[in-house]
Amino acid sequence: MNRKLLFVCLCAITILLSSCGTSKSTLAYQSDSAPKREFRGAWIQTVGQSRYSQMNSAAMKHYISEMVRKLDEVGVNAVIFQIRPEADAFYKSDLEPWSRFLTGQQGKAPDDPEFDPLAFIIEECHKRGMELHAWLNPYRVKTNITNSLANNHIFYRYPERFVQYGNQLFFDPGLPENRTFICEVVRDIVTRYDVDAIHMDDYFYPYPIAGEPFPDDKSFMQFAASQGFSPSQRSDWRRNNVNLLIQQIKLTIAGTKPWVRFGISPFGIYRNKRNDPNGSDTNGLQNYDDLYADIKLWVEKGWIDYNLPQLYWEIGHSAADYTTLLNWWSINNFGQHLYIGQDLKRSIDRNELNTKIDQTRRLPMVHGNCYWYGYQILDNFAGVAEILKNDIHSSKSLIPAYTHMHDGKPKKVSKISNVYTEDMHFLTWEHNRDSSNPETAQKFVIYRFRDKEKIDINRAENIVDITPDNFLLLPYEGGESRCTYVVTALDAFGNESKVRKIKVKL
Numbered sequence: 001m002n003r004k005l006l007f008v009c010l011c012a013i014t015i016l017l018s019s020c021g022t023s024k025s026t027l028a029y030q031s032d033s034a035p036k037r038e039f040r041g042a043w044i045q046t047v048g049q050s051r052y053s054q055m056n057s058a059a060m061k062h063y064i065s066e067m068v069r070k071l072d073e074v075g076v077n078a079v080i081f082q083i084r085p086e087a088d089a090f091y092k093s094d095l096e097p098w099s100r101f102l103t104g105q106q107g108k109a110p111d112d113p114e115f116d117p118l119a120f121i122i123e124e125c126h127k128r129g130m131e132l133h134a135w136l137n138p139y140r141v142k143t144n145i146t147n148s149l150a151n152n153h154i155f156y157r158y159p160e161r162f163v164q165y166g167n168q169l170f171f172d173p174g175l176p177e178n179r180t181f182i183c184e185v186v187r188d189i190v191t192r193y194d195v196d197a198i199h200m201d202d203y204f205y206p207y208p209i210a211g212e213p214f215p216d217d218k219s220f221m222q223f224a225a226s227q228g229f230s231p232s233q234r235s236d237w238r239r240n241n242v243n244l245l246i247q248q249i250k251l252t253i254a255g256t257k258p259w260v261r262f263g264i265s266p267f268g269i270y271r272n273k274r275n276d277p278n279g280s281d282t283n284g285l286q287n288y289d290d291l292y293a294d295i296k297l298w299v300e301k302g303w304i305d306y307n308l309p310q311l312y313w314e315i316g317h318s319a320a321d322y323t324t325l326l327n328w329w330s331i332n333n334f335g336q337h338l339y340i341g342q343d344l345k346r347s348i349d350r351n352e353l354n355t356k357i358d359q360t361r362r363l364p365m366v367h368g369n370c371y372w373y374g375y376q377i378l379d380n381f382a383g384v385a386e387i388l389k390n391d392i393h394s395s396k397s398l399i400p401a402y403t404h405m406h407d408g409k410p411k412k413v414s415k416i417s418n419v420y421t422e423d424m425h426f427l428t429w430e431h432n433r434d435s436s437n438p439e440t441a442q443k444f445v446i447y448r449f450r451d452k453e454k455i456d457i458n459r460a461e462n463i464v465d466i467t468p469d470n471f472l473l474l475p476y477e478g479g480e481s482r483c484t485y486v487v488t489a490l491d492a493f494g495n496e497s498k499v500r501k502i503k504v505k506l
Contacts, residue, residue, distance in 0.1 A: 035361060036460040038397040039306070039339045039368025041078040041133070042071055042377055043265075046101045047085035047143065053104035057112035061120060068124040070378050074385050075393025077130050077466075080199050080265075080370065083118050084136040084185065086143060087154070087171070091118035091193065095185055097150035107150025122194055129443055129466030131196035131399060133263065134189055137203050138182050138245065142169035154181065163215045165206055173205060173241045174219030182245065183252045190256045197261040198253060202310060204242050205292045207285070214238075238292040243303075250303045259438035259492040261305035261402060265341055265370070266295045268311045268325055270332070280328040283319040300334050305402060307333055308370055312343035315352050322352075323359060330365040337400060339368040348382045357392050367400045395460035398445065401494035410441045410489045412497040413470075418504050425474045429487050429500065438492030443468045445490060451482035457499060466490075477506040 044067070046052065052060060071079060083090040088099040088106055097107035102117065110117075118134065125132040141155060145167050149155055155162055155169070163172050171178040186198055205214060220234055229237040246264075253260050271279035271288045279286075287293040298304045309329050313320040329338060340360050347353040360366045371377060377385055413429040431441040447462040449455055456462065464485075465472060472485075482505050489497040 034393060034395040034397065034460045036395075036398060036458055036463070037367070037400045038361075039078060039337075039370065039399055040076050040393060040397060041080050041308075041339065041368070041370030042076045042374035043135070043370060043372050044079060044081045044374040045085075045135075046082040046090060046099065047137070049101050052102050052117075053100070057110045057115040060110075060117065061115070064117065064121050065124050067374075067378060068121065068128060068130065070385070071374065072128045072130055074377055074388040075396065076371075076374075076377070076388075077397060077399055078133055078196070078370075079121070079125055079130060079374070080133040080135050081118075081121055082135040082137075083189070084134075085140070086137070086147070087141045088150075091189070092116050093185075093188065095181075095188055096154070097152055100147070106148065107152060118189075118193055118195075126194070126443075126468055129468065133197040133199040133261075134193070134195040135199040135201065136186070136189075138200060139171045139173055139178075139206075140168065140203060141171060145169060165214055166209045166212065168206065170206060172216060172219050173238065173245070174216050174223060176223075176244075179241075179245045179248055183248050186249055187252050187256055190253055190260050195260060197263050197305070198249065199263045199265065201265045202267040202287075202291065202293070205238055208290050235289070235292065239288070239294050242292050243294060243297065246298050246303045247301075257438075259405065261405070262303070263306040263308055264293075264295060264298065264304050265308035265310055266293055267291060268309050268313065268341070269320060270296060270309075270328075278332075281324055282321070296332060296334075299336050302336075302404070305405065306337035306339060308339040308341055310341035310343075310372070312341065312346060312372065314346055314350055315355065322356060326356075326359055326363070326366070330363045333365060335365065336404070337402070338366050339370055340366060341370050341372055344371050344373070344376045344381065344384055348384055348387075353384070353387065354392065396463040396466060397460055398463075398466065398490070398496070399494050401496070403493070403495065406439060406491070406493040406495065408439060408491075409495050410439060410491040410497045413441065413444065413487050413489055413500045416485075416487055416500050416502045418502055425476065425506070426471050427474060427485055427487070427502065427504070428471045431470055431489055440491060441489035441497070442492045443490050444470065445488045445496065446472050447486040447488075449484045449486070451484075453484070455484065455486060455499070455501065457486060457488065462486075474504065475506055479505065481506040 087096055089096045090099050090102050098109050100106040122132045161175055161178055163170055224237045250262050253262050266287050269282050269284050269286050271286050272283055273279045273281050287295050299307050311322055311325050313322050315322045360369055411432050413431050416429040419426055419428055434440045445466050446464045447457050448464045484501055484503050486499045486501045488499055
């Protein structure tokens, strides 16, 4: 079927489903209300940030805890936190030094030797039922060539593996040993930390500098011919280098903890139509041609688990219209998990945020959004926190289930009880959670229904809480309020169990 025709048909089907009831698909939902399943992410960047280095460990714990609380309160369910901005670490690592953005000097540890920022933010997210996606920059080593590196940085052991481009320093993407090292870093993180995903953004080969070719002559001469590339195929060779890295990272994650996802947030244009008849009707820098990132291939091959293109332009932008790109990605993502990167400031300034989110919710092939940048939510820029909390995210939402990784249901909870003590009233239940088995219950969803109301767990407004705990404190409403509580279990892939319910009087 013609892709444009397919897109029109999908839109028509979505509108029809919205008028008749809830779609049976776990990834599609009604467009006229907050969906039950929706990725709602926020990027928290550390590169270029001085706020952390001005805090001691105790203050940083408080700041991170408040950050997660504020994001949770506005409906964000996934924090994408940058833990490796310059081949350094916001966590304890034997492979790379502490980040200068954490303590002010690369290699300098936090004042509290027991404090591990990554472990702490994971704990804060998980206790609220939120996900933590660990954001890594693969190749960048210095954002400014004058920056100092710690004495134990890998650069000093293998300076021949790095190249300067413009005013920055990078791992040479053409060297197999660099890919191996990056995968070692990923394996170390996934092994030691309970992250929900590994995330990378749009920085693969660096953004081109006019008139300055990327200095990879040495690695091209060393490897291109043996890998089947002619002297005229340097662009194809560079794309293959990134392809190999992405594939190796996916295999590394799958071989360590197969329930941990791998996501990419590429630049918003794959290719322009003038360069590729199947490209978007846009006119801008391109992933494929300029950053050597063949994101469509990675999605098609299953090397990544979600695609999160950064559609930061305005609706009606002359070179890169938001709606044009949204529609293009919707029909060019092979039916896999697709989330949309939203620029908060541009969208708020032009009063477009609600419209953009509504457009994503009307497309069944789009499964959520992510906000750049997260600090604007924390600062409540132009009232965006209230807009998210009271309007766009008026109900809690579950992360879309990753059924391509595991399509099943965890065992439902058992022995749900209504418990009274001297000073509290709560529900408890039992489960078969096993932290080493991702197919068992990992967290729980609690729904509430009025007396005699039909039990419908497909409606997001009925969600009371999403929690790793096997209890819920109940409110007191005068002792005459009757309702039904329903509890389900979620496995590590987001699959939901059958229900267990109980009638209570509050």
